[in-house]
Amino acid sequence: MLYFLIFDYIPMFGIIIAFKDISPFEGVQAIFTGEWVGFKHFVRFWNSYYFWNVMRNTLLISLYKLFFGFPASIVLALLLNELRHAVFKRIVQTISYLPHFISTVVVAGLVMMVLSTDRGLLNAIVVFLGGEPVHFLGDPAYFRGILVISHVWQSIGWGSILYLAAMSGIDPGLYEAAKMDGAGRYRQMWHITLPGITHVIVIMLIFSIGGLLNAGFEKVLLLYSPAVYEVADIIDTYVYREGLLSLNYSFATAVGLFKNVLAMFLILGANYIAKKMNQTGIW
Structure with missing residues (x-):
């Protein structure tokens, strides 16, 4: 509660500068004394050259991550749930x-x-097979794919934990x-396991839709360059x-x-649709 209070709720007061003209050199008092300009900055963003480009890139990268990453965690959880060798199962879980x-x-x-391009493993294989080194991170054709693959690799195991926990609550008598x-x-997994975790899947999907505009700032910032701005x-x-x-x-x-x-509208809309489909929502 203290974390959210200090880092999320108290800073909300600062959003008023979105409706003012504030210079960082005017000091903190400018937040209170600055001139109100209404929706000037919003209109400037909507009319800017970058608006459609950043919106398209944000949504596409997030949708790719959702399309490939979201079901990947469910599939991994289903596969792990079917493993009967306890030691091998724990090893796979730990690695993932x-x-x-x-x-x-x-x-x-x-x-x-x-x-x-110098000592990279992938380019070493390309050169070994007779090809020319490829600047993957500087090529717009590859950049989004690299982001999505690295995201799936980093999140698939952690994302499967909730589904495995939900599976543990399914009545064993149903399987018998x-x-x-x-x-x-296979039929047990399709007709018992999946329906048994549907409520968790729906809730996680609602949260994922609510986070569609968070396309992974840190990783994009660390990997992108002006050469791939158009897609990154x-x-x-x-x-x-x-x-x-x-x-x-x-x-900003x-x-x-x-x-x-x-x-906020995305998560409200996703929750509304889930409720209309008689599924579990987040409230």
Whole structure:
């Protein structure tokens, strides 16, 4: 509670500078004395050259992660649940969980090492097979794929924990009854396990939809370059450049507030649809 109070709720007061013209050189008092400009900064963002580009990139990268990463955790949990060799199961679980605890900076470093044009493993294989080294991180055709693959690798194990926990709560008697009716492992998984964790899947999907505008700021910032801005520049990196590098605090705050309002409508909409489909929502 203290964490959310200090780092989430108290800073909310600062969003008022999105409706003012504030210079970082005017001091803190400018937050209270600055001139109100209404929706000037929002209109400037909507009319800017970067608006559609950063919105498209943010949504596409997030949708790719959702499309490939979300079901990957469910599939892994289903496969782990079917393993009967306890030691092998624990080893697989541990290996799949580990990437979650690796810092994003370290993951970005690993990606750069593997894809480097000089000593990168992937380019070494390409050269060995007679090809020319490829600058993967500088090629717009590969950048989004690299982000999605690294995201799936880093999150698949951790994401499966909730589903495994939900599976442990399914009545074993259902599986026994299914066996007596002649159902094999696959049919048990399809007709008992999946329906038994549907409520968890729906809740996690709602949270994922609510986070669609969070496309992974840290990893994008560490891996992208001007060569791939057209496919990699997202709302958060744009806010970073405008706010911290160009010192346009009011404008950057307006862009960030716009993103958060959109995210709120996304999560409300996803929860509303889930309720209409008689599924479990987040409230």
